[in-house]
Amino acid sequence: MIRVLLFHAFLFLLPFIGYAAFLYFAKKADVSRSEAWEGAPVTVLATSGLMIAAVSFVLLAAFTGSPPDGAYTPSQFRDGVLVPGRIE
Numbered sequence: 835m836i837r838v839l840l841f842h843a844f845l846f847l848l849p850f851i852g853y854a855a856f857l858y859f860a861k862k863a864d865v866s867r868s869e870a871w872e873g874a875p876v877t878v879l880a881t882s883g884l885m886i887a888a889v890s891f892v893l894l895a896a897f898t899g900s901p902p903d904g905a906y907t908p909s910q911f912r913d914g915v916l917v918p919g920r921i922e
Contacts, residue, residue: 848886849883849886
């Protein structure tokens, strides 16, 4: 689960990383200085990051997971070993 959350956090930060790369390669300003980010379109970057993350959540829900017609088998003990639940 933490891998999925870190992946979506990276997708949210992707526009900010792109803007920092633009500032670095365009040599318009020092990326590490706060003045370079004062005129930054932070609202646009945050909105685009949220949209990218939201689309990735929708795609994750649509194309992963168990089949909808599967039957759930609950977890159970077999020979003293816990067998986790699954969808068959």
